[in-house]
Amino acid sequence: MKIVLAGNSVRTGLIKSFFENEGFEVLLAGTPKEAKASSDGYPVIIVGSSVIPGFLIDDGYAQRVIAGLEPKAPAVMLLDRETETPSFIWDLVLKRAVGIAAGKRHVYVLARSVRTEFPGLERSYSKARAHGVTFIKYEKVSVVQNDAVSAVMIDDGVMTLEIETPLLVDCTYTEDRSVLEYAEALRLHTYDGGLINADRWFLSPGRTSRRGVYYIDAGLAMSAQLEKILLSIADEIRLMAEMDVGPAAKIDPRKCAFCYTCFRLCPHGALYPDDSAVSMSVRHNYCSGCGICVSACPANAIELTERSEASGKRQTDHSKGTVAFCCENSAAIAARTVLPDNCVNVIPIPCGGSIRASQIAAALREYERVIVAVCNDGACKHFDGNKLASRQVERIREELASINIDPQRIMYIQLSHAMPNVMHNMVDNERNRAL
Amino acid sequence: MTDNMKASPVTHSDVSLEYTSGLEREFGSGEFVVTAEIGPPRGADASHVEKTACSLRGFVHAANVTDNQTAIVRMSSIAAAYIGQTCGVETIVQMTCRDRNRIAIQSDLLGAYALGLRNLLCLSGDHQSFGDHPQSKNVFDIDSIQLIRLAADMKNDGVFANGKKGKNMPKFFIGATINPFADPEELQLIRLRKKIEAGARFIQTQAVYDIDRFEKWMEKVRRLGIHKEAYIQAGILVNKSLRSIEMTRKVSGMCIPDSLIERMRKAENAQEEGVAIALELIGRLRRIEGLSGIHIMAVGWESIVPTIVREAGLMQ
Amino acid sequence: MIVAERKPLNDIIQMVRPYKKLLIAACGTCVTVCMAGGEKEALELSSLLGLADGLEDKEIIVRTIQRQCDREFILESDEDIRAADAVISMGCGAGVQFIAELYPSKRIIPALNTKFIGVNRDVGYWTEMCQGCGNCLLDRTAGICPVSRCSKSIFNGPCGGSSGGRCEIDPDLECAWQLIYERLKVQDRLDTLTETIPPRDWSSNRDGGPRRVRKSSVSPEVGK
Numbered sequence: 001m002k003i004v005l006a007g008n009s010v011r012t013g014l015i016k017s018f019f020e021n022e023g024f025e026v027l028l029a030g031t032p033k034e035a036k037a038s039s040d041g042y043p044v045i046i047v048g049s050s051v052i053p054g055f056l057i058d059d060g061y062a063q064r065v066i067a068g069l070e071p072k073a074p075a076v077m078l079l080d081r082e083t084e085t086p087s088f089i090w091d092l093v094l095k096r097a098v099g100i101a102a103g104k105r106h107v108y109v110l111a112r113s114v115r116t117e118f119p120g121l122e123r124s125y126s127k128a129r130a131h132g133v134t135f136i137k138y139e140k141v142s143v144v145q146n147d148a149v150s151a152v153m154i155d156d157g158v159m160t161l162e163i164e165t166p167l168l169v170d171c172t173y174t175e176d177r178s179v180l181e182y183a184e185a186l187r188l189h190t191y192d193g194g195l196i197n198a199d200r201w202f203l204s205p206g207r208t209s210r211r212g213v214y215y216i217d218a219g220l221a222m223s224a225q226l227e228k229i230l231l232s233i234a235d236e237i238r239l240m241a242e243m244d245v246g247p248a249a250k251i252d253p254r255k256c257a258f259c260y261t262c263f264r265l266c267p268h269g270a271l272y273p274d275d276s277a278v279s280m281s282v283r284h285n286y287c288s289g290c291g292i293c294v295s296a297c298p299a300n301a302i303e304l305t306e307r308s309e310a311s312g313k314r315q316t317d318h319s320k321g322t323v324a325f326c327c328e329n330s331a332a333i334a335a336r337t338v339l340p341d342n343c344v345n346v347i348p349i350p351c352g353g354s355i356r357a358s359q360i361a362a363a364l365r366e367y368e369r370v371i372v373a374v375c376n377d378g379a380c381k382h383f384d385g386n387k388l389a390s391r392q393v394e395r396i397r398e399e400l401a402s403i404n405i406d407p408q409r410i411m412y413i414q415l416s417h418a419m420p421n422v423m424h425n426m427v428d429n430e431r432n433r434a435l
Numbered sequence: 436m437t438d439n440m441k442a443s444p445v446t447h448s449d450v451s452l453e454y455t456s457g458l459e460r461e462f463g464s465g466e467f468v469v470t471a472e473i474g475p476p477r478g479a480d481a482s483h484v485e486k487t488a489c490s491l492r493g494f495v496h497a498a499n500v501t502d503n504q505t506a507i508v509r510m511s512s513i514a515a516a517y518i519g520q521t522c523g524v525e526t527i528v529q530m531t532c533r534d535r536n537r538i539a540i541q542s543d544l545l546g547a548y549a550l551g552l553r554n555l556l557c558l559s560g561d562h563q564s565f566g567d568h569p570q571s572k573n574v575f576d577i578d579s580i581q582l583i584r585l586a587a588d589m590k591n592d593g594v595f596a597n598g599k600k601g602k603n604m605p606k607f608f609i610g611a612t613i614n615p616f617a618d619p620e621e622l623q624l625i626r627l628r629k630k631i632e633a634g635a636r637f638i639q640t641q642a643v644y645d646i647d648r649f650e651k652w653m654e655k656v657r658r659l660g661i662h663k664e665a666y667i668q669a670g671i672l673v674n675k676s677l678r679s680i681e682m683t684r685k686v687s688g689m690c691i692p693d694s695l696i697e698r699m700r701k702a703e704n705a706q707e708e709g710v711a712i713a714l715e716l717i718g719r720l721r722r723i724e725g726l727s728g729i730h731i732m733a734v735g736w737e738s739i740v741p742t743i744v745r746e747a748g749l750m751q
Numbered sequence: 752m753i754v755a756e757r758k759p760l761n762d763i764i765q766m767v768r769p770y771k772k773l774l775i776a777a778c779g780t781c782v783t784v785c786m787a788g789g790e791k792e793a794l795e796l797s798s799l800l801g802l803a804d805g806l807e808d809k810e811i812i813v814r815t816i817q818r819q820c821d822r823e824f825i826l827e828s829d830e831d832i833r834a835a836d837a838v839i840s841m842g843c844g845a846g847v848q849f850i851a852e853l854y855p856s857k858r859i860i861p862a863l864n865t866k867f868i869g870v871n872r873d874v875g876y877w878t879e880m881c882q883g884c885g886n887c888l889l890d891r892t893a894g895i896c897p898v899s900r901c902s903k904s905i906f907n908g909p910c911g912g913s914s915g916g917r918c919e920i921d922p923d924l925e926c927a928w929q930l931i932y933e934r935l936k937v938q939d940r941l942d943t944l945t946e947t948i949p950p951r952d953w954s955s956n957r958d959g960g961p962r963r964v965r966k967s968s969v970s971p972e973v974g975k
Contacts, residue, residue, distance in 0.1 A: 255779070255790065257779060257780065257783040257784050259783065259784040259871075261786075265874065297791065298783045298791050299779060299783045299789050299790050299791065300789070300794065301790075356791070358791070358794045358795040358797075361795060361799050361802060362798045364798075364802055365801055365802060399760055400799075402759060402760050402761060403760050403761060403764065403799070403804065405802060405803075405804075537950060558911075559905060560903075561912065562902050562903060562912070562920045564920045565920070573903065575904045575905065576950070576951075577951075578903070578904075578905040578906055578908070578910075579907075580907040581906070581907065581947070581948075581950045584947065584949075585950070596950060612911060614911050617911065617913065617914060618916075619929075619932065621941075622909070622944070625941075625944050626907070626909075629907060629947055633947055641911070
């Protein structure tokens with residue numbers, strides 16, 4: 001089995017050996033262009049090497065260093081990054097600061113760029129302050145080293161402050177820039193529109209938004225952790241090969257107008273222009289069957305094959321006056337827990353983005369009401385599928401209004417699989433209306 | 436003022452082909468030239484034009500007659516200009532490129548000249564979407580610079596736009612407009628020179644409120660020698676209310692210092708303040724080297740022009 | 752490519768009311784790419800018409816004609832066209848007329864408003880680039896067309912209404928002459944602007960009458 005290893009980290013050699021030992025054939029892609037070309041259908045592992053100070057990650061090391069310090073001497077943690085430091089670094093910094101401060105030592109956290117809010121980190125931040133940690137934002141910094149003591153001078157544009165400390169920890173996070181180039185070549189996505197989200201990778205190292213594409217920041221992983229991550233990736237790759245993942249999207253080359261719309265909208269980079277054919281083709285490994293391309297294709301040239309029974313198989317039970325197109329990742333799950341006996345016909349769809357205006361219009365001919373139920377913002381597995389659904393709903397509502405049909409016959413709700421109450425409330429309203 | 440300019444009305448039977456532009460003579464004599472505007476009516480009543488023209492007589496060297504300004508249908512500028520001239524005010528025919536093709540333009544120029552009109556201001560014309568007939572087709576067979584050239588070729592070479600010679604061809608005194616504050620400045624100066632090269636001999640600027648900025652622009656103009664190739668008139672817009680000056684500001688390319696808006700806002704009598712501001716601006720403009728005159732635009736308030744001219748001590 | 756937009760639903764409804772059996776003919780080329788008249792749009796139109804008041808009894812079928820400007824493709828749907836009372840063509844103006852020419856006794860209804868020759872700037876967004884004036888002068892204006900992209904088709908622009916790089920009629924419209932100036936600057940060819948471009952020969956444009964192009968090397972001497 002082949003896999004592509006991209007990136008120029010010092011760990012690349014180590015990782016290559018690991019996979020070769022696991023029985024894979026490893027193709028090296030030294031440049032983003034090579035990564036893009038050779039990744040056709042094969043899993044790709046991007047290796048980066050950001051710089052994370054060991055002091056923040058290695059508890060044992062940190063403890064030893066602190067123990068060797070003079071009591072009462074302050075500690076200084078410096079975040080000299082010009083742009084915002086990712087929150088996972090702040091998490092490490094805050095935890096370490098609290099740890100140091102708990103030993104009755106004054107800690108200064110000096111940052112060039114300060115996060116205006118700490119989503120998820122408020123508690124750590126308050127805890128740090130409660131322990132007397134001092135946070136200062138500065139504009140200029142200079143350090144003079146005298147044997148074991150550093151004299152840190154900072155200037156915040158109004159005042160200067162000098163701190164002498166035997167423990168100056170440079171927590172400045174520098175990511176591996178080349179990773180972004182690889183990510184761009186492979187068209188990776190994040191929710192906020194960027195390419196690689198360092199916070200996210202820290203939380204689940206190895207995962208990217210793309211099936212078959214993995215990212216390991218060797219700087220993040222210490223060797224024991226790294227081996228664990230690599231093992232899980234190897235297992236997953238094997239599983240993917242064994243399973244009949246089957247392409248979900250299938251393109252009819254006779255109909256394809258080669259307009260590039262599906263290529264642009266596919267959140268998983270699964271579509272590519274096949275030079276030998278005259279239409280777009282599908283990379284089976286990357287296709288997740290979300291159906292966004294099916295909805296977007298102006299030539300109606302794409303269909304979802306039978307991988308998912310949710311590809312629009314209709315239950316023609318019209319005794320129920322309402323039909324609900326439910327995203328199978330959220331709403332369909334919620335519906336199952338609350339709608340066993342009800343007056344709503346549930347049709348699961350692979351993603352909100354797969355819904356077509358013509359589907360909704362057709363449904364309106366047979367049902368009094370149509371519900372489109374999709375994931376919350378930021379929760380869509382396919383990034384913007386729920387937003388695409390919302391726009392289709394808007395468009396169809398405008399068309400209806402223009403021919404004097406009540407646009408509110410279509411309802412649009414967002415929920416998560418764990419929010420069955422939203423579904424329940426909507427259904428209750430339906431029940432009351434039907435009575 | 437020359438004799439030509441005083442009270443005598445001019446009809447087409449009074450003029451021969453040798454009759455020349457009085458305005459050109461005034462500029463040539465070194466006189467600080469004053470012009471104003473006559474906006475033709477939205478109807479066929481000649482007396483409206485007569486009244487306005489008569490009120491301006493003696494207070495201006497000539498008056499522009501607008502051509503379906505802002506694409507709103509009004510009496511034809513040639514007809515109104517002729518009527519104005521019969522009341523004793525030399526008129527400047529404004530001609531835009533929006534509504535006529537080159538056949539109609541040349542035909543109109545022959546007719547205008549035959550009627551005794553001698554001054555021509557060439558403009559692109561506001562887009563018809565601004566006016567009261569936005570559904571109309573726009574023509575723009577030629578643009579304003581090509582129009583200047585067309586009129587100049589008639590004058591200098593006696594030819595039509597197709598290069599063929601004609602008989603008794605019109606010899607207009609040709610003018611153009613410029614916005615000194617439009618950006619990019621470099622491009623606007625290129626256009627100004629193109630217009631003069633094409634044959635424009637007098638230039639009217641858009642309304643000037645920021646004299647400092649205008650002085651800097653005139654410096655550039657002088658350095659390029661443009662003021663020697665064509666007579667430059669600064670535009671002055673007289674506002675009668677706060678709303679008027681605020682609306683003027685909304686027009687793209689207008690540069691009005693906040694202080695003037697504030698003055699109109701705080702004034703007890705907005706009309707008086709508007710006049711006062713205009714007088715101050717005129718006072719400063721007169722001292723600018725290379726400026727040959729001013730063009731007073733009193734939108735919807737033509738009656739104030741005599742007052743302004745008198746108080747500013749112009750046309751003595 | 753040709754860019755068009757679907758007519759408002761009500762306009763189409765008014766035109767189809769008198770007819771019972773309707774054929775919606777999508778076109779698989781330009782109007783598919785500009786998302787106005789492809790198969791997807793045709794299916795959508797079909798379902799929307801079915802919802803409209805008073806149209807419930809209509810029989811509507813949808814067919815896609817690969818290109819409505821080449822006879823052979825239209826004839827592939829000959830049977831369906833003959834069977835219909837009226838054909839709603841979702842092709843551009845050329846397509847609508849061509850079908851009408853081949854079936855002169857059949858009512859052919861245009862579902863689209865054909866707009867311009869343009870390019871795709873982003874998903875779902877097209878802008879006008881070319882008007883088919885018949886005499887391309889793009890080398891003189893740094894590759895930006897003043898005929899189609901200047902609201903006044905000025906050849907020695909900009910006009911006095913250009914401000915902040917925007918056209919006077921719409922602040923979202925870029926002034927074509929501003930763009931030309933900037934590009935000539937980048938190419939170090941500003942001297943091009945000092946030359947006055949003389950009045951245009953518009954006879955190569957639609958003004959000279961409906962146009963024809965014949966490739967003499969292959970076109971038959973006589974015939975359609």
